[in-house]
Each structure stands twice: as C-alpha cells, then as structure tokens.
Amino acid sequence: MASNSSSFLGHRGFGIRPSKSSLPPAWRSHGICQCVAAPSEQTAYNTKVSRNANMAKLQAGYLFPEIARRRSAHMLKYPDAQVISLGIGDTTEPIPEVITSAMAMRAHSLSTVEGYSGYGAEQGDKNLRAAIASTLYGDLGIEETDIFVSDGAKCDISRLQLLFGSNVKMAVQDPSYPVYVDSSVIMGQTGLFQKDIEKYGNIEYMRCTPENGFFPDLSTVPKTDIIFVCSPNNPTGSAASRDQLTQLVQFAKDNGSIIVYDSAYATYISDDSPRSIFEIPGAKEVVIETSSFSKYAGFTGVRLGWTVIPKELLFSDGFSVAEDFNRIVCTCFNGASNIAQAGGLACLSSEGLKAMKDVVRFYKENTEIIVDTFTSLGFNVYGGKNAPYVWVHFPGRSSWDVFAEILEKTHLVTTPGSGFGPAGEGFIRVSAFGHRGNVIEACKRLKQLYK
Amino acid sequence: MASNSSSFLGHRGFGIRPSKSSLPPAWRSHGICQCVAAPSEQTAYNTKVSRNANMAKLQAGYLFPEIARRRSAHMLKYPDAQVISLGIGDTTEPIPEVITSAMAMRAHSLSTVEGYSGYGAEQGDKNLRAAIASTLYGDLGIEETDIFVSDGAKCDISRLQLLFGSNVKMAVQDPSYPVYVDSSVIMGQTGLFQKDIEKYGNIEYMRCTPENGFFPDLSTVPKTDIIFVCSPNNPTGSAASRDQLTQLVQFAKDNGSIIVYDSAYATYISDDSPRSIFEIPGAKEVVIETSSFSKYAGFTGVRLGWTVIPKELLFSDGFSVAEDFNRIVCTCFNGASNIAQAGGLACLSSEGLKAMKDVVRFYKENTEIIVDTFTSLGFNVYGGKNAPYVWVHFPGRSSWDVFAEILEKTHLVTTPGSGFGPAGEGFIRVSAFGHRGNVIEACKRLKQLYK
Numbered sequence: 001m002a003s004n005s006s007s008f009l010g011h012r013g014f015g016i017r018p019s020k021s022s023l024p025p026a027w028r029s030h031g032i033c034q035c036v037a038a039p040s041e042q043t044a045y046n047t048k049v050s051r052n053a054n055m056a057k058l059q060a061g062y063l064f065p066e067i068a069r070r071r072s073a074h075m076l077k078y079p080d081a082q083v084i085s086l087g088i089g090d091t092t093e094p095i096p097e098v099i100t101s102a103m104a105m106r107a108h109s110l111s112t113v114e115g116y117s118g119y120g121a122e123q124g125d126k127n128l129r130a131a132i133a134s135t136l137y138g139d140l141g142i143e144e145t146d147i148f149v150s151d152g153a154k155c156d157i158s159r160l161q162l163l164f165g166s167n168v169k170m171a172v173q174d175p176s177y178p179v180y181v182d183s184s185v186i187m188g189q190t191g192l193f194q195k196d197i198e199k200y201g202n203i204e205y206m207r208c209t210p211e212n213g214f215f216p217d218l219s220t221v222p223k224t225d226i227i228f229v230c231s232p233n234n235p236t237g238s239a240a241s242r243d244q245l246t247q248l249v250q251f252a253k254d255n256g257s258i259i260v261y262d263s264a265y266a267t268y269i270s271d272d273s274p275r276s277i278f279e280i281p282g283a284k285e286v287v288i289e290t291s292s293f294s295k296y297a298g299f300t301g302v303r304l305g306w307t308v309i310p311k312e313l314l315f316s317d318g319f320s321v322a323e324d325f326n327r328i329v330c331t332c333f334n335g336a337s338n339i340a341q342a343g344g345l346a347c348l349s350s351e352g353l354k355a356m357k358d359v360v361r362f363y364k365e366n367t368e369i370i371v372d373t374f375t376s377l378g379f380n381v382y383g384g385k386n387a388p389y390v391w392v393h394f395p396g397r398s399s400w401d402v403f404a405e406i407l408e409k410t411h412l413v414t415t416p417g418s419g420f421g422p423a424g425e426g427f428i429r430v431s432a433f434g435h436r437g438n439v440i441e442a443c444k445r446l447k448q449l450y451k
Numbered sequence: 452m453a454s455n456s457s458s459f460l461g462h463r464g465f466g467i468r469p470s471k472s473s474l475p476p477a478w479r480s481h482g483i484c485q486c487v488a489a490p491s492e493q494t495a496y497n498t499k500v501s502r503n504a505n506m507a508k509l510q511a512g513y514l515f516p517e518i519a520r521r522r523s524a525h526m527l528k529y530p531d532a533q534v535i536s537l538g539i540g541d542t543t544e545p546i547p548e549v550i551t552s553a554m555a556m557r558a559h560s561l562s563t564v565e566g567y568s569g570y571g572a573e574q575g576d577k578n579l580r581a582a583i584a585s586t587l588y589g590d591l592g593i594e595e596t597d598i599f600v601s602d603g604a605k606c607d608i609s610r611l612q613l614l615f616g617s618n619v620k621m622a623v624q625d626p627s628y629p630v631y632v633d634s635s636v637i638m639g640q641t642g643l644f645q646k647d648i649e650k651y652g653n654i655e656y657m658r659c660t661p662e663n664g665f666f667p668d669l670s671t672v673p674k675t676d677i678i679f680v681c682s683p684n685n686p687t688g689s690a691a692s693r694d695q696l697t698q699l700v701q702f703a704k705d706n707g708s709i710i711v712y713d714s715a716y717a718t719y720i721s722d723d724s725p726r727s728i729f730e731i732p733g734a735k736e737v738v739i740e741t742s743s744f745s746k747y748a749g750f751t752g753v754r755l756g757w758t759v760i761p762k763e764l765l766f767s768d769g770f771s772v773a774e775d776f777n778r779i780v781c782t783c784f785n786g787a788s789n790i791a792q793a794g795g796l797a798c799l800s801s802e803g804l805k806a807m808k809d810v811v812r813f814y815k816e817n818t819e820i821i822v823d824t825f826t827s828l829g830f831n832v833y834g835g836k837n838a839p840y841v842w843v844h845f846p847g848r849s850s851w852d853v854f855a856e857i858l859e860k861t862h863l864v865t866t867p868g869s870g871f872g873p874a875g876e877g878f879i880r881v882s883a884f885g886h887r888g889n890v891i892e893a894c895k896r897l898k899q900l901y902k
Contacts (some may be wrong), residue, residue: 001583094562
C-alpha cells in the first residue's frame with residue numbers, strides 16, 4: 001500500500017506512525033469521543049481566535065456520547081458482562097432485502113457509463129421527492145417541490161437553525177430530543193445555562209408530564225418565534241391527538257409562530273393519532289415537518305430523511321421560508337448520498353412499505369414486552385403504545401442515579417430522563433430497539449432487580 | 452401502492468394529487484431550484500417570524516444553480532442542441548468496480564444479522580479514519596483521531612462556520628469557491644454586499660491574479676481570524692508551492708489566525724507542490740485541512756469527505772478546536788453514510804488507489820486537451836497543470852457576457868469568473884470533467900468560435 005500511495009500522492013514517503021499524543025486515554029479508546037468541555041493543558045502555542053462563546057455555553061457533551069462513555073467505562077470495569085443497550089434509539093434489525101438490493105444495484109450502476117451520475121440535486125432525487133410526497137402526503141396537498149431530501153432529521157434541525165438565525169426564540173417540549181436545545185445554543189439563540197433550574201436562558205421549556213398527558217398547556221406558554229414539537233414523542237413516547245395538534249396549529253397561528261414538527265416516529269402509531277401534522281387544516285401556513293427513514297427502515301447508518309416546507313409558509317415580510325431553506329441546502333449541503341436515496345425509493349415501493357411494516361411491528365412487540373415488564377413491577381409506565389420508547393417513572397429519584405443503578409446492577413444501558421430536560425427528572429427512557437433475545441433477557445434482569 | 456400505504460400509515464386515504472401551486476414555472480420545472488431571492492406575492496397569511504437578515508444579504512442564488520437555470524433556459528430555446536457542460540465541476544466517469552463492489556457488498560451486509568449496523572460514530576468509521584490518516588498523512592504526524600469523516604467538504608465548510616460562530620472575520624482568496632463567502636454571510640460574519648466593488652463588508656478578499664501567480668501578496672493582507680485557502684485552486688487551477696505555503700503558515704502564526712485549507716484537488720497535482728499543508732512544519736498549530744473523495748473517486752453523488760483538525764490547534768484560551776468541532780459533529784451531524792464509508796475504505800486499498808489514479812489521469816488528459824485548445828487560439832491560459840480547471844483570460848470583457856456568448860454560439864456551459872469573486876472578472880473557468888468525446892467536441896466548437 002505504501003508504494004502505491006507514494007506514487008498516487010507524489011514524492012512523499014511514508015514513515016512510522018507518530019507517537020501517541022498526551023490526551024487522556026478515553027479520547028482515543030473505542031473510537032468514542034469524549035465530548036466533555038474541559039480546556040486542554042497549555043501547550044506552546046494558542047491562536048488568537050476566540051472560542052465561539054455559544055460553544056462555551058454548552059454544559060457537557062451531547063447526551064448520547066456521554067452515555068456511551070459511561071457504558072465503555074462500565075465494560076472496562078466488568079469485561080465479562082453481557083451489556084445490553086436499551087439506551088440510544090439505535091435500530092438493530094437487518095434492513096429488508098428489497099431495500100438493500102436496490103442500494104447494491106445503485107452502487108453497481110455507478111460503475112457503468114449509463115448508470116453513473118455525479119452531483120444530484122441538493123433538494124433530492126426527483127423521483128424520491130415525488131414518491132415521498134405521493135406515498136406519505138398524497139392527500140394532504142404536499143407536493144414534490146415542498147420536499148427536501150436530506151441525510152437525516154438531526155442534520156436538518158441544524159440547517160433549519162441556520163435558516164432561522166440567531167435572533168429567534170424557541171420553545172421546546174420539556175423533556176425533548178436534546179438536539180433542539182443544543183442546536184439553538186450553538187446558533188446563539190439562547191442565554192447561559194442556569195444551573196439552578198437546569199435551563200438555558202431565552203428558551204421556553206413547555207413542561208410535558210403525566211399530569212398534562214405529555215402535551216403542553218398552551219395557555220401557559222408565552223409567544224415564541226419557533227416551536228419544536230416531536231410526535232410521537234422522543235423521549236416520552238406520547239403521540240399528540242388530532243385535537244391537541246389542532247390547538248397547537250391555532251396557537252402558532254395566533255402568535256405568528258413557526259412550528260418545527262418532528263414526525264420521525266410516525267410509523268409507530270397504533271391508534272388514530274395523526275401521522276402528519278399536515279392532516280390539520282391550516283398547518284401549511286405555520287409548520288415545517290421533518291422526518292426520517294432511520295426508525296422506519298433501519299437507516300440510522302445509511303442516512304436519509306426529509307423536511308417538508310410548504311409554499312404557504314412565509315416570513316413576516318412575505319418571503320418564502322422554502323426559498324431560504326433551498327438556499328441553505330444549495331450552499332451548506334450537497335444532497336443525501338445517491339445510494340441512500342435509491343434505498344429510500346425502494347422503501348416506498350409497495351414491497352418496501354410491506355417490509356418496513358414488518359420491522360416496525362417487531363420493534364413494537366419489543367415495546368410491549370418492556371411495557372408489560374415495568375407495569376408488572378408496579379411502575380407507572382408511559383409511552384410505548386405509539387412509539388418505540390417507554391417512559392418509566394421513578395418518583396423522587398435522580399434519573400442519573402437510577403441510570404447508574406440499572407447499569408451497575410443489571411448491565412443494562414438506559415437513558416436518564418433529565419438528559420432530555422428538567423421535566424425528565426425522575427424518569428428513565430427505555431428504548432425498544434434490540435434483538436428479541438436481548439430485550440427478553442433485559443426484562444428478566446429488570447424483574448430481578450425491581451421485584 | 453396506495454392501499455399498502457394506507458395500511459402502513461393508518462386510516463388516511465390517498466386522493467388525487469392537488470392542483471399546481473401558483474409559483475413561477477421555473478420553480479417546478481426540471482427539478483431545478485430557482486434560487487433567486489425575490490419575495491413571494493402576498494398571500495392571506497404571513498407568520499410573524501422575521502426573515503433571517505443574513506439570508507437577505509445574499510445577492511442571488513448560489514452560483515451553480517444559477518448556471519443550471521441558464522442552461523435549462525438555453526435548452527428550452529434550442530431543444531435539439533447538444534449542450535455540453537464544462538461548467539460545474541461534476542465528475543462524469545464511472546467509479547472503478549473495486550470501489551462500487553465494496554459499497555454493494557456493504558449494502559447487502561445490512562440485510563444480515565452479522566453485517567447490520569445502525570448509528571456509526573459521528574466522527575466516522577474507525578477503520579476509515581485510520582486508513583485516511585495512514586494512507587494520506589502517514590508521515591505527517593496526523594493521527595486517526597484528528598480525522599473527522601463527513602459527507603463532503605462543502606458540508607464541512609458550513610459546520611466549520613457553525614464552529615467559529617458569527618464573531619470572526621474571514622479572509623478568502625479572490626476568486627474562490629463561492630461556498631466560503633456564502634457560508635460566511637449566512638453565519639452572520641459579514642456586512643452587506645457592496646455592489647460597487649462586488650464584495651461583502653467585513654470579509655478580506657485576497658486578490659489572486661496572473662500578476663501575483665494566483666497567490667496573495669500577504670504583505671498587503673490585514674489580519675483576520677480565519678483564512679480560507681484552496682490549493683490546488685478552484686477556480687484558477689493554481690497550486691501553491693512549498694515556499695508559498697510556508698509563508699502562509701508563518702503569516703497565520705504571526706497573526707494568530709486559523710487557516711482553513713481546502714485540498715479537495717490534491718490528487719491532480721503533477722509537480723512537487725505539497726499535497727497537504729501539513730507538509731509544512733508548524734502547520735498543525737494553525738491549520739484545519741478539509742478534503743473530499745468527490746474529485747478523487749467520482750463520489751460527487753455518493754458523498755464522502757473528511758476534515759483534519761490537529762490536536763495542536765487551540766483557541767486563544769487554550770481550548771481545543773477539535774473538541775469543539777467534535778461537539779458540532781455530535782450535535783449537528785450523524786455521520787457519513789455507512790455505505791459511502793465502505794466505498795472510502797475501498798478507495799484507500801492498494802487496488803483502489805491504483806484505480807482512482809487512472810480516473811484522475813483521464814481527467815488530467817481532458818485538461819491538457821482544453822489547455823492546448825485555448826493556447827492554440829492565442830488566449831492566456833492558467834491552471835490546468837495541477838487541477839481539473841482551466842482559467843482562461845478574456846481581458847476587458849464581462850465574464851457573464853463571455854459565458855453567454857459561449858453558451859449561445861457553441862452550446863457549451865462554462866462558469867463565468869466573476870461568479871467566484873470580483874478578481875474573477877474577465878476570466879472563464881472551464882472544467883475538465885466530461886466524457887472524452889464531449890471534451891473533444893467542445894474544443895472543436897471553441898476553435899470554430901474563436902479562430
């Protein structure tokens with residue numbers, strides 16, 4: 001390899017790998033990043049570029065690498081333990097062949113003259129946009145050109161924040177997917193973190209608890225520019241009803257706000273709850289909806305999602321929100337991978353839809369097993385019906401303590417509720433993604449621990 | 452499909468596609484976005500969310516969709532014309548099979564229990580990071596953990612801007628890849644566009660012309676926080692020498708600046724020019740290097756790149772730049788597609804390197820043909836030797852006029868130099884990506900036009 005590299009790259013030789021740096025071992029081990037914000041020891045040279053003050057506001061690493069770090073530490077401590085993760089919502093089951101064959105075929109076609117293509121449209125492959133519009137929004141008046149295909153909802157959230165800029169104020173559910181708050185901090189929309197209340201300044205946290213059915217009491221929510229809502233909800237598992245979403249759309253309309261609606265778990269809905277907020281009349285004038293193939297098709301590693309921005313959605317000066325997002329997408333992005341997009345198209349074929357349904361049903365069965373387990377142990381259990389997350393109440397206890405207790409005593413990874421916001425304190429999120437055997441074993445251990 | 456979708460998604464029926472919106476036809480035709488910033492006609496409802504003032508600063512659509520729009524208009528006007536594009540730097544030749552087979556195999560593996568994986572590390576697959584470090588930076592003291600794998604350099608530029616925040620000032624080469632300036636505007640680092648000089652306020656434009664060998668005279672460049680340099684250069688095709696880069700590193704060190712070095716075209720270098728700025732002693736304390744598989748491996752649609760942030764690079768307070776970028780990557784991104792990464796690993800195998808070399812040689816041969824053509828016509832021609840871009844001088848002429856003339860009279864798409872900055876005025880960029888037959892035909896037409 002070395003000689004080929006040399007000729008490929010020029011006259012540079014290839015020598016011995018340099019000695020390891022002086023960073024703490026955790027930085028380099030297991031490929032897991034140590035995202036803790038601690039200044040490096042002083043070395044000989046600092047640039048004169050000031051660190052971005054918004055980055056300095058962030059309290060700790062992003063939640064899931066933190067969990068991963070603790071998991072790694074645990075595995076070092078108990079090298080023989082069979083650690084099972086019901087923590088990060090990471091899919092575990094193979095992708096149906098109808099979908100992977102399409103991706104393999106697309107990969108092969110890139111080696112042919114007829115099949116090769118370079119840059120795709122930044123908004124996504126035309127056929128895929130059309131398929132998303134017609135298959136998932138067909139009767140809701142959403143068109144192909146309202147769809148922006150992406151490499152996933154997490155990435156879209158940050159592009160939406162870039163779109164909005166730093167002079168907007170957000171409201172989020174509390175608890176919520178940490179990316180909404182963290183991206184708002186990074187974008188400079190927030191004030192400092194207030195340790196006593198565990199909230200950043202200038203974000204409105206809309207408390208979601210068992211008492212209000214995990215839907216905010218909008219009569220107590222001040223006006224903000226942007227409102228992030230996720231339904232079915234990560235982490236509480238609760239799906240908003242048609243009535244609740246109708247209220248929400250009206251609330252946004254009354255205040256002139258824009259709702260960013262994250263529907264990544266819509267396929268997990270078991271009842272009549274709306275799959276898309278665009279089922280609500282008037283939503284097109286106030287909503288951006290983002291979604292993902294991650295939890296539909298096991299595309300967590302493949303990377304594919306989409307955002308819907310209706311033409312009817314306008315800024316206060318009448319300018320089209322979609323036009324500005326299009327400019328963001330053309331400038332800050334270069335399209336989702338063409339191979340992933342071929343997979344997306346296969347997902348939306350009738351065979352693909354059927355196959356995805358089976359995988360989703362598998363995870364929903366896992367969810368039932370987990371719900372039954374905690375219920376039988378006498379816990380108050382929420383979620384699970386319309387989402388692959390189970391939200392278990394441990395009243396009066398610190399969720400990080402419960403997390404640590406479960407990890408230490410049963411070798412199970414869960415997610416502490418306070419990682420999602422202060423109203424998550426006292427709750428644990430258990431995700432239902434896992435091999436059936438692992439889920440059953442995990443529940444056995446939990447029954448042992450909490451019997 | 453409809454009935455399966457209905458059962459997949461619930462009780463929602465699927466009706467007839469709604470009527471077309473009232474947007475101008477160009478918005479909906481050919482899947483090409485019309486990125487022009489013009490307010491929509493007043494409809495019944497505007498939200499109260501102010502448009503991001505930074506977006507309003509942008510003068511027009513991103514450059515290449517603008518070119519695409521003109522090309523589309525031209526094709527409507529001349530439906531039988533054989534339009535050949537030597538405009539956007541879009542690869543055209545098939546990806547070598549050793550690489551696509553690896554991607555196809557990875558796709559298939561996602562359908563197996565042993566092969567399936569979900570979320571990858573946001574920083575990239577460990578093996579790929581290691582391969583990039585050892586194969587491309589092996590003797591330069593760059594380690595696996597300094598490498599952040601991405602979905603491409605264009606996307607990384609915006610994540611770097613998010614990292615830097617709005618309170619930094621950039622210097623760019625003039626002319627330069629439009630993403631550097633546009634992303635700076637979007638991030639709020641700049642002032643308004645000054646039409647008389649065709650520059651945004653608060654950016655330092657470092658003029659690069661034939662007179663200074665397309666390398667800025669650093670003695671005339673004021674201090675800025677960030678300095679964007681691309682070498683080999685898009686659009687001028689010029690590669691910086693070891694001396695020039697040594698000066699640049701010293702300049703950054705004297706000023707405490709951070710260089711963002713875009714080496715996406717390094718494989719096109721024919722002479723002794725450095726492939727990586729890390730060949731320069733001291734660079735690790737002042738440089739971030741970004742690169743891409745796009746022009747190496749035809750991955751423009753597959754989407755894969757990387758950014759190197761040495762551990763030695765520190766903010767003024769001693770905080771590690773890589774730690775903050777890692778936080779950005781963990782929060783605003785979810786990793787490059789696992790299938791694309793499998794392709795990247797195959798690219799860096801000895802067989803893959805050999806195969807990529809052949810493709811790059813093909814494009815370099817195209818470049819020679821183009822250089823010879825313009826030279827034989829008596830033009831002053833730049834670039835071409837170390838890059839797939841040829842920078843042709845049309846002294847005294849407006850580059851958009853020359854672009855239009857070439858398009859109208861020869862049905863060839865090129866890129867007007869002023870699209871890359873005011874010092875690009877009077878130049879046309881001709882890219883060398885194309886099927887050999889098209890490149891030969893294009894040159895024939897140019898000879899006809901300019902004989």
